[in-house]
Amino acid sequence: MLDPDRLPDDRHDLASVLRALRRAAGLSGERLAARCTMSQTKISRIETGRAVPTVAEVERILHALGTPPDVAERMLQLARVANTDFTSLRAYAEAGLWRAQDAIKALIRSATLVRQFLPVMPSGLLQTPDYARTVLTPAIPGKVKRDVERAVAARLSTQDTLSDHDRRFLFLLTENAIRWPVGNPDIMAAECDRLAQVAEYPNVELAILPRDAWLPIRPLNYFTIYDDRLVTVELFSGVMTHRDPKDITQHAGMFDALLDHAVSGEAARELLSRIRSDFMRQVD
Structure with a gap:
């Protein structure tokens, strides 16, 4: 015994x-x-x-x-x-942030349906070069030096997966994620244009949670669901990976519950246009 x-x-x-x-x-x-x-x-x-x-x-x-x-x-x-992994962002930075993009690209290529919930900012799949450069440039000094341009190039390379029409993408963003000014108004307006462009792809659905929408749950973390195989959850300190079907089902349920309160199609395009106009009014 x-x-x-x-x-x-x-x-x-x-x-x-x-x-x-x-x-x-x-x-x-x-x-x-x-x-x-x-x-x-x-x-x-x-x-x-x-x-x-x-x-x-x-x-x-x-x-x-x-x-x-x-x-x-x-x-x-x-x-x-x-059934749960954790990789710290510090470890990603020490290994090279571009390597993390290689891992993300491999996950995307292994899936036929990719669902992303984005409460804070658009994901790398949706970012313009200037937006990505701003996000990846460290604002707080540290011992780890980042090769920002290499990381930006790797992030943009991952966007090639969007052109595979045998793969479906569903992006669910909060309005605040689009409005959060990570860069100057020109960068933010261009990011709105990028979101509107991707929303026109035949294999992409882009939905937005208006900031005045009543939500059944609080949107706390960025997460991505790859088919029904695994979920990655991005935290401030790193990335959790869940493979247990119960965890995957829980995140899929949260995604669907939030999606029920989002706007898509023409309503999403109109909201993006309004947000873009708000940024352009800030340009001198």
């Missing part, structure tokens, strides 16, 4: 502990697979660390093994950790 107080806390030990639990129960991989209605290949991939099981899959395995509740709870904690 495994002692729950001796179970490892590292997410990378999830596979080995599941394998140990199966062996302690006296079951072969084939018998366990039959008990939890999974393939023997899937069980093998989980136990060797080649596949990360969802929390629901770990629950099925633990139930099939008759795992004691205290051990099962610790294992479910490990499973939740295994």
Whole structure:
């Protein structure tokens, strides 16, 4: 019998502990697979660390093994950790911000539907070069030096994915995200033009939450949903990645709830035009 107080806390030990639990129960991989209605290949991939099981899959395995509740709870904690990653923005900056764009481009290319909720500013997929340059130039001095121009070029390169009409994009922005003046009025007016341009793409839907709209939930974080496979959530300190289907479903539900209160199509274009006019009135 495994002692729950001796179970490892590292997410990378999830596979080995599941394998140990199966062996302690006296079951072969084939018998366990039959008990939890999974393939023997899937069980093998989980136990060797080649596949990360969802929390629901770990629950099925633990139930099939008759795992004691205290051990099962610790294992479910490990499973939740295994399905969540965190990368700090400091680590991104130290490695080179352009490398983060390579990762984003790879995620986009692996998906057929990309949904972004943007409460603070348009994402890199929607930014003009001047807007991106302003955003990526550090305002607070630090030890990490940024190659801003290389990061801008990488961000603009990622926008090439918008031209693939086999892939759909749904952008949901708050009005405040468009109005927040990260640059001078000319930069902001040009960004409005860019948003209006992208909204005309046949594979893109752009929706805006008016700032006077009543919202059922508070829009706190920027997040992106890639198909129904994973969600990335951008925080002030870094990026969280969730792979658990329950987390993905939760974010998809929040996205849909907010989308119900947004304007799109002609109404969104009219709102963009008004915002652009407001910026142009600030130009000397």
